[in-house]
Amino acid sequence: MTATTDPVARNEWIAAGWLGQIAPGASHDTMILGQPIRITRTGEDSYRISEIGEDGSEGRELPIQTRYTCIFTTLGDPTRPLPEIHEFDEADRVVVGCGNVGVNTSPYRLVENFLDMAHFSFIHVDTLGATDKTEVLAYRTEHRKDVDEIWAVDCTFFQPAASKAVKGGQMTRYLYRVMSPFSVMLYKNISEDSDRNDAICVFIQPLTETRCLAYMPMAIVDNENTAADIADFQQSIFLQDRVILENQRPALLPLDPTYELPTRADASSIAFRRWLKAMDIRFGIYEKQAA
Amino acid sequence: MAPDQWNAVALDSQIRASSSNPVIVNDYALALWRSASGEVNAWEDRCPHRGMRLSLGFVEGEKLRCIYHGWGYGPDGQCKVIPAHPDLTPPKTICAQRHAVESRYGLIWTNLAEDPHARLPDLGADDGWEAVRSIFLNYAVQDARKAVMDDLVGWNGALSDGDVVTLELPDGTTLAAAFQPVDAGSTGVHFVARGPAVSAEGRHGLARQVVQLRARIENN
Numbered sequence: 001m002t003a004t005t006d007p008v009a010r011n012e013w014i015a016a017g018w019l020g021q022i023a024p025g026a027s028h029d030t031m032i033l034g035q036p037i038r039i040t041r042t043g044e045d046s047y048r049i050s051e052i053g054e055d056g057s058e059g060r061e062l063p064i065q066t067r068y069t070c071i072f073t074t075l076g077d078p079t080r081p082l083p084e085i086h087e088f089d090e091a092d093r094v095v096v097g098c099g100n101v102g103v104n105t106s107p108y109r110l111v112e113n114f115l116d117m118a119h120f121s122f123i124h125v126d127t128l129g130a131t132d133k134t135e136v137l138a139y140r141t142e143h144r145k146d147v148d149e150i151w152a153v154d155c156t157f158f159q160p161a162a163s164k165a166v167k168g169g170q171m172t173r174y175l176y177r178v179m180s181p182f183s184v185m186l187y188k189n190i191s192e193d194s195d196r197n198d199a200i201c202v203f204i205q206p207l208t209e210t211r212c213l214a215y216m217p218m219a220i221v222d223n224e225n226t227a228a229d230i231a232d233f234q235q236s237i238f239l240q241d242r243v244i245l246e247n248q249r250p251a252l253l254p255l256d257p258t259y260e261l262p263t264r265a266d267a268s269s270i271a272f273r274r275w276l277k278a279m280d281i282r283f284g285i286y287e288k289q290a291a
Numbered sequence: 292m293a294p295d296q297w298n299a300v301a302l303d304s305q306i307r308a309s310s311s312n313p314v315i316v317n318d319y320a321l322a323l324w325r326s327a328s329g330e331v332n333a334w335e336d337r338c339p340h341r342g343m344r345l346s347l348g349f350v351e352g353e354k355l356r357c358i359y360h361g362w363g364y365g366p367d368g369q370c371k372v373i374p375a376h377p378d379l380t381p382p383k384t385i386c387a388q389r390h391a392v393e394s395r396y397g398l399i400w401t402n403l404a405e406d407p408h409a410r411l412p413d414l415g416a417d418d419g420w421e422a423v424r425s426i427f428l429n430y431a432v433q434d435a436r437k438a439v440m441d442d443l444v445g446w447n448g449a450l451s452d453g454d455v456v457t458l459e460l461p462d463g464t465t466l467a468a469a470f471q472p473v474d475a476g477s478t479g480v481h482f483v484a485r486g487p488a489v490s491a492e493g494r495h496g497l498a499r500q501v502v503q504l505r506a507r508i509e510n511n
Contacts, residue, residue: 112341116360117375118360118374118375119359119360121361121374122358122359122360122361122374123358123359134361134374134375134377135374135375135376135377136375136376244343244358244359247343247344247347248341248342248343248344248359249320249336249337249342249344250342254342260339260340260341260342261339261340261384261385262340263340263373263375263376263379263381264375264376264379265360265373265375265376266341269341
């Protein structure tokens with residue numbers, strides 16, 4: 001595809017690579033929102049990102065931020081900053097980058113899958129869900145207007161093995177946070193007596209409307225497992241989701257609430273779709289064909 | 292608007308009890324599923340909840356369950372089970388899109404029209420038909436039909452054109468080829484037979500001949 005003209009999508013910060021992906025002095029060609037770009041690692045901690053023209057030459061230079069183990073850029077003038085996630089600044093946490101995983105669907109299907117608790121008992125059997133404990137208890141959603149984010153609060157779900165560190169089943173408490181159309185995270189309380197939540201993010205790089213790369217930086221409280229073990233657990237969960245994500249039709253997200261019918265457990269998805277509709281984003285959205 | 296037209300989409304014996312299967316006809320994706328008791332259903336391959344392909348779902352008794360969230364649908368298409376809310380009676384509006392489906396002559400037929408009136412092709416008595424073989428050709432349906440006809444002309448028997456192409460073999464066996472338009476460049480051809488040659492051994496012989504037919508068409 002050619003680069004999107006949708007100003008809403010162009011004005012967001014988008015993950016385009018992870019720290020360590022590119023050797024010093026080397027460059028890496030990729031794409032965001034249909035626009036080919038080249039990321040060059042100009043020094044140990046410095047990068048340059050340029051659009052690539054149709055003739056293959058480097059054109060306009062793009063803004064860069066490196067944070068949360070990722071390299072972010074944008075095609076427009078972002079109205080919102082990168083989110084603040086202070087858990088990544090706490091020295092005793094294990095921060096894991098996980099690289100990226102390709103998924104052939106629209107970015108919003110990925111966000112919704114991440115927000116969804118009802119699939120745990122079917123897709124993540126014996127880890128995040130149990131086949132005999134499928135109920136999603138009532139939770140609340142909020143549009144936090146000061147930061148223009150969607151939150152889902154007071155979420156709980158029974159999990160046989162909620163993370164690499166947990167032994168045995170428990171009611172896990174979740175807090176979900178959608179920071180932009182292309183980024184979402186959760187705070188997960190992995191033990192009853194702790195007020196320190198694991199923070200798990202998904203930053204999505206939409207290559208095109210229906211092809212994405214997902215980055216999953218995490219800041220975890222875990223004294224026993226290595227970063228590699230934690231990454232391995234998360235990757236195995238994510239690969240179970242990928243099979244689902246690549247088999248939803250259409251891949252583009254329908255915003256018409258009569259085309260895909262939600263139930264109470266989908267409150268966060270409903271709030272997310274309303275929010276996307278209100279911001280009038282067009283990139284990656286399904287426009288129903290006239291009959 | 293889908294045309295009021297029956298298309299064979301599978302050999303009846305290929306769609307096993309308690310299974311859900313993906314089928315494409317005229318670019319339209321169907322989940323073809325058979326309940327535990329043997330009833331066949333042809334539904335749009337899309338869960339009304341979040342668009343998951345129902346052909347990846349699982350059959351439990353007389354219900355098709357979506358693999359994503361386990362929503363369960365009865366043969367009438369109505370959602371009966373939402374595991375996230377075990378005490379909730381699902382609203383009537385949550386209903387899978389069903390399509391007309393028939394089992395006849397050893398084949399499964401679907402008609403995607405909203406209000407189908409067309410009749411199934413008439414191959415005479417329904418009993419005694421046995422599956423031979425399905426093949427897929429990289430041709431649009433009219434070209435696939437012509438290629439199959441051109442090949443069958445060289446077989447020993449009396450050939451008749453129709454919605455279903457039939458060949459009367461010298462021993463009195465009827466070989467029938469029914470066409471499934473998949474998309475602009477792909478067609479399924481489902482072969483069934485009735486008569487003396489449909490013993491297990493005879494069917495294997497016919498199936499081998501059909502595979503050779505496909506090889507000749509592909510090498511042309």
